[in-house]
Amino acid sequence: MPLALCCMSHSPLLDITEQSPELEADVRAALSAARAFAEDFAPDVVVVFAPDHFNGFFYRLMPPFCVGMAATTVGDYGSLAGTLHVPTGLAQACAQAVLADGVDLSISHRMKLDHSSAQPLRELFGALDARPVIPVFINAAAAPLGPLARTRQLGAAIGRFFGRRDERVLLVGSGGLSHDPPVPTLDSAPAAMAERLVSGRPLTIEEAARKHTGAIAEGLRLADGSSERRPLSPAWDTEFLSLVTSGALTELDGWSNDEIGQHGSGAHEIRAWIAAYSALDAAGPYEATYRYYRPIPEYIAGFAVTTARPGGADN
Numbered sequence: 616m617p618l619a620l621c622c623m624s625h626s627p628l629l630d631i632t633e634q635s636p637e638l639e640a641d642v643r644a645a646l647s648a649a650r651a652f653a654e655d656f657a658p659d660v661v662v663v664f665a666p667d668h669f670n671g672f673f674y675r676l677m678p679p680f681c682v683g684m685a686a687t688t689v690g691d692y693g694s695l696a697g698t699l700h701v702p703t704g705l706a707q708a709c710a711q712a713v714l715a716d717g718v719d720l721s722i723s724h725r726m727k728l729d730h731s732s733a734q735p736l737r738e739l740f741g742a743l744d745a746r747p748v749i750p751v752f753i754n755a756a757a758a759p760l761g762p763l764a765r766t767r768q769l770g771a772a773i774g775r776f777f778g779r780r781d782e783r784v785l786l787v788g789s790g791g792l793s794h795d796p797p798v799p800t801l802d803s804a805p806a807a808m809a810e811r812l813v814s815g816r817p818l819t820i821e822e823a824a825r826k827h828t829g830a831i832a833e834g835l836r837l838a839d840g841s842s843e844r845r846p847l848s849p850a851w852d853t854e855f856l857s858l859v860t861s862g863a864l865t866e867l868d869g870w871s872n873d874e875i876g877q878h879g880s881g882a883h884e885i886r887a888w889i890a891a892y893s894a895l896d897a898a899g900p901y902e903a904t905y906r907y908y909r910p911i912p913e914y915i916a917g918f919a920v921t922t923a924r925p926g927g928a929d930n
């Protein structure tokens with residue numbers, strides 16, 4: 616039953632670029648606070664809600680949600696590559712309970728994850744396999760996307776499942792907030808790239824190098840004001856953070872995907888946060904214990920870190 620939450624933005628540019636000492640120290644302090652929270656909570660199991668960026672999930676079969684029974688990370692952008700320690704029986708029981716609770720999802724016995732899962736696991740625990748982890752993929756990159764309410768319901772069903780059990784569960788949400796990274800879309804990608812978005816063939820070394828260089832260049836352009844991609848939206852990010860940290864999750868049901876997309880294609884990653892907060896909310900009122908936010912164009916990220924635990928109104 617004991618649940619706690621840590622949500623954080625991710626960005627590969629955090630790892631592959633060097634920024635001013637002030638910026639790096641500021642972000643490191645926030646990530647250290649999250650790590651201290653996770654260490655202090657000492658979870659028996661971690662549930663990571665994370666999107667993918669066409670590294671593990673492709674249009675040949677694109678589920679809205681998927682729970683991993685076994686999972687590896689691909690090591691994109693030099694992120695940790697390896698095997699997660701997934702407690703398969705518990706993951707199966709979780710998926711079964713969510714289905715019985717009225718939310719459809721798929722499962723994978725060979726799930727592939729990318730930096731969006733690897734980065735928070737490294738930041739919170741130093742390794743992919745330091746703790747048992749149940750990965751929950753939430754599609755945020757491959758249109759069409761369902762309504763936010765469905766993601767909220769998924770999170771709530773997972774929270775209800777763990778609420779009936781004894782494990783200490785850390786709920787991790789990875790992604791968002793406003794940002795518009797150069798991730799391809801099926802309807803605008805050149806033919807060869809579009810074919811890969813469907814087939815899932817591995818990137819060639821040259822393609823991976825171009826992706827790195829392109830993302831780094833985009834971060835520089837966003838920081839110097841010359842980018843043609845969507846700017847970060849601090850006001851929107853702040854509104855979102857206020858809603859999730861105050862427990863006003865159902866208000867987000869009214870947010871349309873079109874409106875969210877105005878804040879960048881990556882803004883759909885707020886779904887990971889909504890699922891994690893909804894899981895915590897299913898166990899009762901909660902209070903945010905830490906909140907960091909900074910719009911960081913250099914990382915192409917409205918970058919936030921929050922922690923929360925049960926408490927507040929009824930506690």
Ligand SMILES: O=C(O)/C=C/c1cccc(O)c1O
Pocket residue numbers: 625626627628668790791794796797798826830881884914915916
């Ligand atoms: O290129 C990708 O796969 C994604 C890059 C990126 C950049 C900045 C913030 C994010 O959330 C990203 O996933």
Ligand SMILES: [Fe+2]
Pocket residue numbers: 625668731790791881884
């Ligand atoms: Fe992302």
